[in-house]
C-alpha cells in the first residue's frame with residue numbers, strides 16, 4: 001500500500017509496471033482525483049517552471065526517452081536543457097501514473113490516511129472516512145509532512161495570513177497592493193511571480209534571516225568535472241567545505257561544482273561525524289541551498305527585473321509577528337526581529353518558509369502516531385525520519401521496522417539530498433524492486449544520482 005499519490009508514487013508504479021506488475025494488489029491512498037502531480041506539480045500557474053531541466057525528469061531515468069516521447073506526441077518541442085512548466089510536468093506524471101496504474105492494477109482510494117498500526121501480520125491502515133485496509137508493506141510517499149505553519153506570531157484564522165501559498169485562490173482577492181513574504185527561497189520566487197501576474201502594481205517585501213536569494217541556472221547543461229577532483233565520502237567536515245570552495249575557484253564554475261558534488265552528497269553526509277554535520281547545517285546549509293536549488297534561467301530573469309525595479313525588496317531579518325494595524329485600513333502590521341527594520345503595512349502575509357524542520361510542529365498525524373509507537377525515529381538533527389539505504393524506516397529498536405518504507409522528503413533525517421525528482425526516482429525504484437523481488441537485511445549498495 002502506498003500513502004500519497006504524487007511523483008514518488010508515480011515513479012514507484014512506473015518501476016513496478018516495467019518489471020511486469022505486482023503479484024500483490026497495490027492500493028494508493030491519495031485524496032486528489034489524479035495520481036501523479038502531487039503538491040509540486042498541481043500548480044496551474046504558467047509562470048511556475050521546473051527548476052530541473054527536461055533531460056533529468058523522465059520517469060525512465062536521467063536522459064530517458066519517455067518524457068521526450070510524451071512531449072513529441074503532443075507536438076511540444078523541448079531541448080535537453082528546456083525548463084518545462086510545472087503544470088505540464090504534472091500532466092506528464094498523471095499520464096504515466098494512469099498508464100502504469102492500469103498495467104499494475106492499482107486501486108486508487110480518494111481519501112487520507114489517518115493512522116497506521118503494526119500487528120503480527122502486517123499493517124492496519126486507517127483512513128479518515130473510518131475504513132481500514134490491511135497491508136503487508138506500506139510506503140509513505142507523502143512529500144513534506146504536515147501543514148505549513150508560518151514561523152511567527154500571526155493569527156492563522158485571519159484571511160490576510162496565507163499559511164499555505166499553494167492553496168487554490170491564495171492571492172486572488174482584490175486590492176492587494178502590499179505583501180510581506182516570509183522566506184526568500186524558491187517558494188518566495190513562485191509567490192512573487194504569481195502575485196505580480198495577478199496584481200501588477202503590487203509591492204513585495206520578502207524577509208529571511210540571511211536574505212539569501214536562489215541563484216539562477218545558466219542556460220545549457222552543467223559541465224562534467226573529473227570525478228577524481230571531487231570530494232569523497234569519508235572526508236571531514238572542514239576539509240569538505242574547503243575542498244568545495246577551492247574547486248569552485250579552480251574550475252571557475254560553482255554551478256558545475258554543486259551539480260557534480262550532489263550525486264555523492266548523501267554518502268558524504270552519512271559519513272560525517274554528528275558535530276561536523278551540525279556545523280555544516282548551521283554555517284553552510286543556507287549557502288548550499290541557494291546554489292543548489294536554483295531558478296530556471298527565464299525565472300531568474302524575471303526575478304532580477306523585480307529586484308532591480310524595487311518591486312520586490314529583500315529584508316535581512318526574521319518576521320516575528322503580524323496583527324491588524326488597528327488603523328481601520330484593513331491592513332496588517334508586520335514586525336521584524338531587528339529593531340532597525342521598520343514595521344511593514346501589508347494586505348497579505350504569505351508564508352513561503354517551507355516546511356518546518358521540526359516534525360512535531362508540522363503536526364502530520366501519521367508521522368506523530370508512528371513516532372509515538374516507535375516504528376519511526378527522528379534523525380540526528382531532527383530534520384526528518386531515519387532510514388537505511390534501501391529506504392526502510394528505522395524504528396526505536398534501531399533496526400528497520402518491517403514493511404515500512406519511506407520515500408522523498410521524509411528521509412531528511414538521514415539523507416541530505418532527498419527532495420527532488422532525480423533522487424526520489426531512484427529511491428522509488430529501489431523500493432519497488434524490494435517489494436517485487438523480496439527484501440533482505442543487507443544494506444543496498446549506494447545508488448547513484450544523475451546531475452542536474
Ligand SMILES: Cc1cc2nc3c(=O)[nH]c(=O)nc-3n(C[C@H](O)[C@H](O)[C@H](O)COP(=O)(O)OP(=O)(O)OC[C@H]3O[C@@H](n4cnc5c(N)ncnc54)[C@H](O)[C@@H]3O)c2cc1C
Nearest residue numbers: 004006007008038039040050051112113142143408420421
Ligand atoms: C512547489 C514545489 C516545487 C517543486 N519543484 C521541483 C522541481 O522543479 N524539480 C524537482 O526536482 N523537485 C521539485 N520539487 C520537489 C518535489 O518535492 C519533488 O519533485 C516531488 O514532487 C515530490 O513528490 P512526492 O510524491 O514525494 O510528494 P508530493 O508531490 O508532495 O506528493 C505527496 C502526496 O501525498 C498526499 N498525502 C499527504 N499526506 C497524505 C495522507 N495522510 N494520506 C493520503 N495522502 C497523503 C498528498 O495529497 C500529495 O498528493 C518541488 C517541490 C515543491 C513543493
